[in-house]
Amino acid sequence: MIASRTPVSLHSLLVAGGHRKRCVGGGRKRGCTQRSHLTQALESFWRDATRPAPPPAAVARSEANASWQPPPLENPAFEEYYKEQRIVRAEEWDEFINVLRKPLPATFRINASSQFLKDICSKLENDFKRFLESEVSDEYGEDAIKPLPWYPGNLAWHLNFSRKQLRKNQALESFHEFLKHESEVGNITRQEAVSMVPPLFLNIQPDHHILDMCAAPGSKTFQLLEMIHQSKELGLPPRALVIANDVNAQRCDLLIHNAKRMCTANLIVTNHEAQHFPDCFLANDLSEICKNDCKPQRLEFDRVLCDVPCSGDGTIRKGHDMWRKWNSGMGNGLHLLQVDISMRGLALLKVGGRMVYSTCSMNPVENEAVIAELLRRSGNSVELLDVSNKLPELVRRPGLSTWKVQDKGSWFQTHEDVPHNRKNVILPSMFPSSKSTQEGLSACNNIEINTDSGGSFSRNFSIEKTSEVYCDTGGVSNSNSTKYSGSTSNSIGSNFPLHHCMRIVPHDQDSGAFFIAVLRKLSPLNESQMTEVAKTEQLLSTDRAVKLKKEPQTEKVPHEKVHHHKISFEVLDDKSLEEQQNLSMDNDSSKDSKLTEVRLGSDGVENGEAESGDRMKKLQSKNSKWKGVDPVLFFKDVTVIKNIVSFFGINESFPLEGHLVTRSADTDNTRRIYYISKSVQETLRLNVESEEQLKIVSLGIKMFETHRSKDGCLCAYRLSYESLPLLLPYISKRMLSASPKDFQRLLHYRTINFAHFIDARFGEEAASLMPGCCVVVLREGHQNLDVDSIAMDPTTIAIVCWRGKATMNVMVSPPDRKELLERITHRFGLEAFRADEDEDVQLQD
Structure with missing residues (x-):
């Protein structure tokens, strides 16, 4: 007799087997594998079916044991480590550890450059704040929602x-739905409070070139874009440039998706290892450079955000699994990667420029030790700024001057105390007393290195190869571990002013933990410093290749193996990371999940520029330096551009030529045309001059797109809604103005017959318009449409529509339509629509 507890019937297995047999076709090898799986499934089925059912008591015990229990919020090694480092005073330790065990409060930031900034602030302060105070004050306190006191503008x-x-x-x-929707359309960003801090210390100016070295998933990048767009001149794109980089291709997709909510033409997304971020060039007059046969100016950055990969224990309130996984080896394994990334950031920084280094780790080996090593390597070329007078309401603590290093449960005060066979893992730069990264490493030659998998191999491990370190999972200490007997207060301290660094601890303002340091470049790094960094990076690459050849199964990349703080710390939507990574992005590269590259052909330069024809032909023949990607070319079809300009009446003061790019190699059948700012244009052109050093995966904003209408439209392209705020002040044709009620009906029904508009005059104007794309502007009051007033009023609300044979069709995404509906309904006191499907059919004709 078959026991009732079997999960599947024999009939279903036989049916599945028959289906598999029919599906195998001519693939014998695959078919044999599938039949083998079926045989195993049948054997398992009969084995389970003939086994006697367990007694009820055993079933009850099994169910009780199977019930899920939350992970314990404790780790003796974690507590021992941070007690020894004394990141907080002994008398406040209990408060510190108790807060770490509490859930992390939710926080969000309002987009300072949003068109609807005032509406959102008003809704928060007048509606939701009162509602939450009345509904949940008993459960969550009177201040259930309040502005962060240290963030500018109560945003x-x-x-x-x-x-x-x-x-x-x-x-x-209802409040949760509000947050989700406003986040989707880019009006707010759901981000942890301490993650908002680093960009505030960059002191962004309107013309700055900014590099975000480890940018994904993009919360801080979005914050940087807010800053440059908030300071732009009316009716013009910002002059600034943001380059957002990440090493992981999938995380670049997530970065693009999040940054796309800003609708900016000033962003370039690149895919490089941050420590090997390439040189590229920038010049305001390329033709003059080519004419004089001189080398273009090297691209340097006014600001660099260096938010490096880290062990992430500052996010322990949000990622409770960190309690179980944490060990001191995580920070040790990332230390030199963090140094290398930061040194590369300083090398790319302009003299007088500012770099912010940050982690969401509390570990001094990842924080103060890295900053000390940067100052040590750069000599007098870099200074650590004291910014204690900035953001006075932000509670922060000075950086540590003394700390110790732990390895396999043992504590060390200096590098000389480290055992000989561990000197390649525990580096001199991890200690506060170190004077040079090269001290004490000569004994590391010809040593045996233990890998995480338990294997070992011998090789000549030279001094400069110490960048290749391993995450040691043996950092959990126990009662039998040997410990350094001295206290932190008696440890040798650093001579650098590390008290100028900032450490944010959770119990000060009910937040996560974070570390921030602000550095300024005073002079160029000297030749020996640059040679040392380059030599280290070159040997690191060679060393990695050798290890891959010898021990491919033991290769560990630190920032992939350990918890990467940017994944757990800033994924802000309720969906999982995988779901966010798979979100569709409205560009060519999202459809096939490939990265898109920039390749400029011979049409990427002006006719009068003395470009090297041979090199450009070579670029064209190989299609792209970066394999497996689509090209991005300057769009130079003058006939098409003139047709677009004439059709929409685009003012010649808005620069189109030289600012349009396409991602299709077939320029005769270009589907989408993207607009880029002048700063991006200059970088793209000179990226070709440097033989495409930058691996660009995304840039620009979609401005024009082909249509398939057969209504007799005279222009082959239509406008894109996402670029409308940028282009609207310069359009003089194909524009209509609608009353609030007709505008509301358009948004709600999406398609309306000309005869069904409330304002008969608007219906007549729409009917008299030639078929094709048009812009409908919300008319406030009874005034006629004034193009000049639109150019001067950034609050103007407009949408892209299609004038069909007998209908007006809205070409706006559902989330954006929903947002606009809510705005005008609230602003004009209109009654919300509650129409049935019959009325929809009547209106759509």
């Missing part, structure tokens, strides 16, 4: 409940 908000509580509490459902 960042703190909630007294976690994201999980926000999702689960029915009383908070």
